[in-house]
Amino acid sequence: MLARGGATGFIPPDNRSLVATSLACLALLVAFLALADGLTRGYRLWTFESLRRDDAAAGRIKAPSILLAGPQGTTPTPWPGPPGEIYIVDFVYTRCPTVCAALGAEYTRMQALLDKRFGAHSPVRLVSIAFDRPHDTPAALAHYASDHRQNPALWLLGIPQSAAAQEDLLRTLGIVAIPDGLGGFTHNGAIHLIDAQGTVRAIHDLDQWPRALDQALAMSKGGHP
Amino acid sequence: MTPPRHGRIARAAMALPLLLLIPPLRHILEASMLTHMLVEFPLLFIAGGLAGGWLTHHRLPAGLPAVADAHGLLGLALASCVGALWMIPSMLDLSLLDASVQASKYASWTLCGLLFRSSWKRAGPVVSAFFLGNTGWMLATAGLLYQEAQQRLCVSYLLDEQLITGRGLVALAILIGAFAVTCLVTPQGRVFNPRDRGPSRARAPAE
Numbered sequence: 001m002l003a004r005g006g007a008t009g010f011i012p013p014d015n016r017s018l019v020a021t022s023l024a025c026l027a028l029l030v031a032f033l034a035l036a037d038g039l040t041r042g043y044r045l046w047t048f049e050s051l052r053r054d055d056a057a058a059g060r061i062k063a064p065s066i067l068l069a070g071p072q073g074t075t076p077t078p079w080p081g082p083p084g085e086i087y088i089v090d091f092v093y094t095r096c097p098t099v100c101a102a103l104g105a106e107y108t109r110m111q112a113l114l115d116k117r118f119g120a121h122s123p124v125r126l127v128s129i130a131f132d133r134p135h136d137t138p139a140a141l142a143h144y145a146s147d148h149r150q151n152p153a154l155w156l157l158g159i160p161q162s163a164a165a166q167e168d169l170l171r172t173l174g175i176v177a178i179p180d181g182l183g184g185f186t187h188n189g190a191i192h193l194i195d196a197q198g199t200v201r202a203i204h205d206l207d208q209w210p211r212a213l214d215q216a217l218a219m220s221k222g223g224h225p
Numbered sequence: 226m227t228p229p230r231h232g233r234i235a236r237a238a239m240a241l242p243l244l245l246l247i248p249p250l251r252h253i254l255e256a257s258m259l260t261h262m263l264v265e266f267p268l269l270f271i272a273g274g275l276a277g278g279w280l281t282h283h284r285l286p287a288g289l290p291a292v293a294d295a296h297g298l299l300g301l302a303l304a305s306c307v308g309a310l311w312m313i314p315s316m317l318d319l320s321l322l323d324a325s326v327q328a329s330k331y332a333s334w335t336l337c338g339l340l341f342r343s344s345w346k347r348a349g350p351v352v353s354a355f356f357l358g359n360t361g362w363m364l365a366t367a368g369l370l371y372q373e374a375q376q377r378l379c380v381s382y383l384l385d386e387q388l389i390t391g392r393g394l395v396a397l398a399i400l401i402g403a404f405a406v407t408c409l410v411t412p413q414g415r416v417f418n419p420r421d422r423g424p425s426r427a428r429a430p431a432e
Contacts, residue, residue, distance in 0.1 A: 013291075013295035013296065016292070017291070017292050017293075017295040018295050020292050020293045020295075021292075021293050021294060021295040021296070021298050021299055023293075024293040024294075024299045025298055025299055025302050028299065028302055028303060028306060029302070029306075032306040032309075032310070035310070036309075036310065036313070039310075039313065039315065039316070040313065040315070045315070046313055046314055046315060046378075047314045047315050047318075047378050047379070047380075048314070048315045048318035048319060048322075048379065048380050048381075049377075049380055050315075051315055171322070174322070174380075176318075176322070176380040176381055178380075178381060178382070178383065180383065181383070181385075186377075186383055187380075188377075188380045
């Protein structure tokens with residue numbers, strides 16, 4: 001290869017150029033590694049969702065307070081609320097035949113557990129926020145509430161009153177819902193634990209609801225079960 | 226000299242990053258993970274390269290200083306870093322959700338393409354083959370990881386798209402690997418030498 005290069009008149013760079021290039025490449029490598037280290041938080045977190053959950057665990061996400069329109073009328077999000085309260089928040093769309101329906105069933109179970117332990121004055125409350133604006137109508141939400149035996153004292157269900165408020169909430173929390181190609185949505189609307197100040201304290205996968213409930217109880221003024 | 230028609234095409238391609246500032250046009254490319262990674266990134270890179278050619282044609286600076294870019298090493302290393310950075314799944318999502326990351330994406334790929342042009346000319350066959358081989362290996366690794374992942378790596382894309390994109394990355398890696406071999410075995414030792422320069426001038430660093 002070198003002989004071929006020489007045959008075409010290749011003039012090798014002088015030593016000064018090689019040293020300068022080596023140093024520049026080294027500086028570039030160090031800068032790149034530092035950048036990648038920062039972006040992945042120590043080469044641990046490679047996805048947006050893992051970064052989001054890390055932000056939540058560190059209390060870096062603050063949910064805005066918005067108005068929710070639901071079966072019981074228009075009410076604000078429970079945050080800001082009395083100190084010591086924790087809200088278990090999920091994101092649903094009423095046409096969802098799979099995950100949201102299963103999650104609705106889990107919410108029904110959590111509601112029963114909270115009702116049994118605290119009655120109507122639970123320090124842990126459930127919030128389901130719908131996001132499919134064309135389809136999550138008041139009637140659809142009322143039907144969803146009825147299907148899952150929603151108790152308004154323990155479980156708030158509603159859709160953001162305005163599209164702008166919804167956009168603000170979802171963007172702030174880092175929730176992205178995309179069409180799934182089958183008429184529904186795929187989204188990262190896992191179970192969020194939000195405290196009375198509106199700070200997201202933890203995010204759990206949907207199937208980890210028992211752990212989410214335990215953590216919510218531990219963080220609330222009600223203490224660990 | 227750059228022929229007039231070539232110049233017009235180059236100028237049109239150089240405007241591509243500006244067109245992506247129009248949301249509907251950007252959405253066409255970024256709505257799918259496959260086109261985001263395998264069409265938009267290369268287009269930005271090529272637009273930068275053409276801009277580099279236009280600047281060179283007008284005797285304007287369009288590359289890294291030769292003294293710090295022996296054999297094109299710095300420019301090729303920069304291209305490797307930019308490529309690796311945009312293989313990170315979180316960067317794809319952030320570029321869709323955060324305007325500053327989005328701007329960084331356009332700027333980094335375009336600038337990378339612009340600087341790459343002169344560095345590629347400075348690189349010999351072995352350096353070129355090493356760079357291409359390394360790029361192919363990186364793309365193949367990312368592509369296999371994208372296919373292996375059981376969960377979505379990007380909140381903006383479906384699992385199916387991730388699988389298809391993984392296959393696309395592996396296919397591109399094979400193509401680039403073949404190109405790397407071509408660099409080593411062609412009689413000139415290099416392909417894609419600039420038309421307007423002889424081999425001796427193309428490969429010699431600025432003295």
